[in-house]
Amino acid sequence: MANTWLQAADLLGFTVHVSTPGGYEVDEKLAFNGKPPRPGCYKVFKDPLEACKGADLVTTDVWTSMGYEAENAVRMKAFADWCVDQEMMQAAKPEAVFMHCLPRTAARR
Secondary structure, X not given: XXXXXXXXXXXXXXXXXXXXXXXXXXXXXXXXXXXXXXXXXXXXXXXXXXXXXXXXXXXXXXXOOOOOHHHHHHHHHHOHHHOOOHHHHHHOOOOOEEEEOOOOOOXXX
């Protein structure tokens, strides 16, 4: 999902703020299909709260994917501070929207 946003930013001329724990940084060769990205199409932040400041849209990717189940515990720990919360959304613009990459079904009570 992150690579799709990066490709869209490169193609459409907007800037994506990216924040990840160490070891999960953007791989430009993968994200941009081996081509150099447009300068300024993304900016990296160590602090996810900083990445949210002034954002129009805040989105998140999954912290684990199919095929990485053996790494779930390690990834849960690594991404613990990258869960979008109220504080992060308050750092974004007041009219900002939140999007996640997965479909969600209605919660049952």
